[in-house]
Amino acid sequence: MSDYILEMKNITKTFPGVKALDNVNFKVKRGEIHCLVGENGSGKSTLMKVLSGVYPYGEYSGDIVFNGNIQRFSHISDSEKVGIVTIYQELALIPELTVYENIFLGHEIKKGKFIDWEETIVRAKEMLKKVKLNINPSIKIKDLGVGMQQLVEIAKALSKNVKLLILDEPTAALNEDDSENLLKLIKELKAQGVTCILISHKLKEVLEVADSITVLRDGKTICSLDREKDKITEGIIIKHMVGREIDDIYPKRNIKNFGDKVLEVKNLSAYDPNLNRQILKDVSFNVRKGEIVGIAGLMGSGRTELALSIFGNSKGYKVKGDIFVNGEKKRFLKPKDAIKAGVAYVTEDRKGNGLILIDDIKSNITLANLKSLCEKGFINQNEEIKVANEYKASLKIKAPSVEQKVGNLSGGNQQKVSLGKWLFARPYVLILDEPTRGIDVGAKYEIYTLMNELVKQGMSIVMISSELPEVLGMSDRVYVMSDGKIVGELPIEEATQEKIMELATN
Amino acid sequence: MDFIKEAKQLLRENIREYGMYIALAVIMIIFTIGSGGLFISSRNISNLINQTGYIAVLSVGMTLVIVIRHIDLSVGYVAGFLGALIAILLTKYGTPVPVAILVALILGLLIGLFNGYLIANVGIPAFVATLAGMLVFRGALLLATEGTGTIIIPNKSFNAIGNGYIPDIANIKGVHLLTLLIGACAIVFYIYSEYKTRKNKLKYNFEVISKPMFILKLVFISSIIGYVTWILSGYNGLSWTVVIVIIVVAVYHIITTKTSLGRHIYAVGGNPEAAKLSGIDVSKITLIVFGSMGLLAALSGILYTARLQSATTTAGTLFELDAIAAAYVGGVSAAGGVGKVTGSIVGALVMSSLINGMNLMGVGISYQYIIRGAVLAAAVIFDVKTRNKSK
Incomplete structure (x- = not known):
């Protein structure tokens, strides 16, 4: 048998246009952790879909050699049969079913014609032990956090006798502790003989776990790096990914003269009647004209809830406290009121509640400010296309035309459409919730540059972010949240990763 | 050869939209041949279009309801009940026709708004809320017609809504002149508006179809309008039903394609969460869409009652399902956010052409249901298959 568990040779896959x-060409050695990196739209996900049989044999050209045999998968179940299991970014678990039901969903253990529940539970416990998850298998998935759900997914993969495990951005939704746990687990699986392909944008992770790295760019293999033979640094990977060197990941702003307070929040408290929980406690903060304020904190510290409570409270929390925009006291009962007052919120979940994926770029960009395009009650559709084209050019949205469906764009381009939509609403304050989640280095740089440009023009930005380097690299001032409270305010000169983590975890 | 290349490309890009029109044309040709030309006769086409009226207006409203990911099962019996109410008002109380119609329309609107309130504000699933409405109004219809059975309406001006034709200015050799004139005006208006749109696009430097293609399109659509009016003018001319349907479709078409209200409706259907965060009031949109559905249900009841010249105890039975079928044949997506008002009208025409044509050919009622079911399934399969390929 050869050293390689998987060889994909001359794979070509075209979509209309x-x-x-x-x-x-993509080769994975037996028993290694192989990281696949590349910008969004570089073809990583497509390659993995070819491998797992989502795009069946015949829709691509080239050969897949797995364990020495040429494989022709026409369905995901074919690839799973030989031991290739993919865990996607969006988890494929059923929230209302229990952990053990989920683990064996699709390959139930049967005694005769019926499911053998006792055996299922016993086996589920074994699998959970393998992934170091100490929970009752009878608990429902919806009662677990994202980190634990991720582990259940891996347990599910293990139950299928996985030989090659593909993880697509597994840590994108996880906090630092959970991420670290997961990476440790992947290393242990490797020791047990499971080969692993990891797709990730977080280069630190990649450097930590990878035995080899393959870089894709624009649908082509750029290079394969081996930990033992090649010198690998973050800079080298980035250079291969974008085709040029990015000297500074966070572009500098030179001019820093802040004006008056544009948005000021005083003693904001919020209660979530659905969860029966106080989610915000006495939060006060402000942002001045031309300033970027970072809000750091762990997942669940109440950052998104803070943004939603300010932005018209669409979730129906019980909110108390005062909001001032340009010194004027405001009350936002719905998002519309906030938009009218010049506050915009770019959501962390652009697919779930940011964009209308089945609509085209232009309708998405103009949606929050359609009124400005109306003449005598009718939308001027030519003007709309013109506006959309302007944003497409200025934000460098990569698409054939503004009539392209947003659902077909890559993550980075979707995020740009999302930004374009809110810029068109012409706000004073832009609240960005995880503005660079799940997008690649090149697109990140473009978004940072854009943020700098916006504050230069006099806009104010509140940036919620889980990535500490980003908070430190972009903010002028940092607030730290924990357990629904603001636990600290740091001028950027005094802020360090250690200080922020200390505040956030206390 | 550029011309043929462009035609091919246009066809490929718009196959979903054209598919319905092609299907309608094919069905009509088959029935014309099968019935020995009877199908395409002036009298039959006139009849066919008038028969479609009450379902057509329902399918327009249903399109929007399905676009925002809901359903309305109550509209059939709401239409039946309001028809009976008008009959009672006209016969028992001697209410003037315009007042009776106004009362029915307002009641329809209120019923629709109440449904919308239950769904948007109370949070009851549309299926359940309108299923309850369906039962309630079935009962109400029976209650209204309990003592009398079928209520005959002797009022000529009311019945004209369902059976009458627009007056003529001069009838030359059995050809309805006013209808022809209206048809001519429609063609002129159509050409003018297409020309204006094209000029506007050119002003913005946008891509437009080539000149020969543009002229071909103008000639083609104009000749269809011309042909239909010619057929209709051969038999009594335009009916009031057609006039009403055309006005309803025109109003809804303009609202859905050209106003921000229309855009908001499709946004809510496409992603309610995103729409909410974009400052759109989702509850308000739901109320408006169900309100309009109620209003159109009332209109449908008026058209149906006037056409039968009476209110019956079973009026409105299965109207809602016919309207839903018409909307799906017309290309509405159950996943929300997709579907055109004009498509649903074509869908309604396809479904009633089937019934009419099969009746002419003497196809048994049992086969009729099976064929209609097969066509509905085929239309949706075609839609799903072509949707995956487009853009």
Whole structure:
């Protein structure tokens, strides 16, 4: 048997009008952790979908050699049969079912014609032990946090006798502790003989766990790096990914003269009647004209809830406290009121509640401010296309035209459409919730540059972020949240990762 | 050869939209041949279109309801009940026709708004809320017609809504002149508006279809309008039902394609969460859509009652399902956010052409249901298959 568990040879896959994969070669050694990196839209996900049989044999050209045999998968179940299991970014668990039901969903253990529940529970416990998850298998998935759900997914993969495990951005939704746990687990699985392909944008992680790295760019294999033979640094990977060197990940702002307070929040408290829980306690903060304020904190510390409570309270929390915009006291009963007053909120979940994926770029960009395009009650659709084209050019949205469906764009481009939509609403204050989650280095840089440009023009930005380097690199002032409270305010000169983590975890 | 290339490309890009029109044309041709030309006769086409009226207006409202991911099962019996109410008002109380119609329309609107309130504000699933409405109004219809059975309406001006035709200015050799004139005006208006749109696009430097293609499109659509008016003018001319349906479709078409209200409706259907965070009041949109559905149900009841010249105990039975079928044949997506008002009208025409044509050919009622079911399934399969390929 060869050293390679998997060889993908000259894989080419085209979609109408686009060559998503162009003669890609990809080899994975037996028992290694192989990281697949590349910008959004570089073809990583497409390559993995070819491998797992989502795009069946015949829709691509080239050969897949797994364990020495040429494979022709026409369905996901075919690839799972030989031991290739993919865990997608969006978890495929059923929230209302229990952990053990989920683990064996699709390959139930049967005694005769009926499911053997006792055996299922016993086996589920074994699998959970393997992933170091100490929970009752009868608990429902919806009662677990994202980190634990991720582990259940891996347990599910293990139950299928996995030989090659593919993880697509597994840590994107996890906090630091959970991420670290997960990476440790992947290393242990490797020791047990499971080969692993990891797709990740977090280069630190990649450097930590990878035995080899393959870089894709524009649907082509750029290079394969080996930990033992090649010198690998973050800079080298980035250079291969974007095709140029990015000297500074966070572009500098030179001018820093802040004006008056544009948004000021005083003693904001919020109660969630659904969860029966106080989610915000006496929060006060402000942002001045031309300033970027970072809000750091762990997941669940109440950052998104804070943004939603300010932005018209669409979740129906019981909110108390005062909001001032340009010194004027305001009350926002719905998002519309906030938009009218010049506050915009770019959501962390652009697919779930930011964009209308089945609509085109132009309708998405103009949605929050359609009124400005109306003449005598009718939308001027030519003007709309013109406006959309302007944003497409200025934000460098990569798409054939503004009539392209947003659902077909890559993450980075979707985020740009999301930003374009809110810029068109012409706000004073832009609240960005995880503005660079799940997007690649190149697009990140473009978004940072854009943020700098906006504050230069006099806009104010509140940036909620889980990535501490980003908070430190972009903010002028940092607030730290924990357990629904603001636990600290740091001028950027005094802020360090250690200080923020100390505040956030106390 | 550029011309043929462009035609091919246009066809490929718009196959979903054109598919319905092609299907309608094919069905009509088959029935015309099958019935020995009877199907395409002036009298039959006139009849066919008038028969479609009460379902057509329902399918327009249903399109929007399905676009925002809901359903309305109550509309059939609401239409039946309001028809009976008008009959009672006209026969027992001697209410003037316009007042009776106004009362029915307002009641329809209120019923729709109440449904909308239950769904948007109380949070009851549309299926359940309107299923309850369906039962309630079925009962109400029976209650209204209990003592009398079928209520005959002797009022000529009311019955004209369902059976009458627009007056003529001069009838030359059995050809309805006013209808022809209206048809001519429609063609002129159509050409003018297409020309204006094209000029506007050119002003913005946008891509437009080539000149020969543009002229071909103008000639093609104009000749269809011309042909239909010619057929209708051969038999009594335009009916009041057609006039009403055309006005309803025109109003809804303009609202859905050109106003921000229309855009908001599709946004709510496409992603309610995103719409909410974009400052759109989702409850308000739901109320408006169900309110309009109620209003159109009332209109449907008026058209149906006037056409039968009476209110019956079973009026409105299965109207809601016919309207839903018409909307799906017309390309509405159950996943929300997709579907055109004009498509649903074509869908309604396809479904009633089937009934009419099969009746002419003497197809048994049992086969009729099976064929209608097959066509509905085929239309949706076609829609799903082509949707995956487009853009």
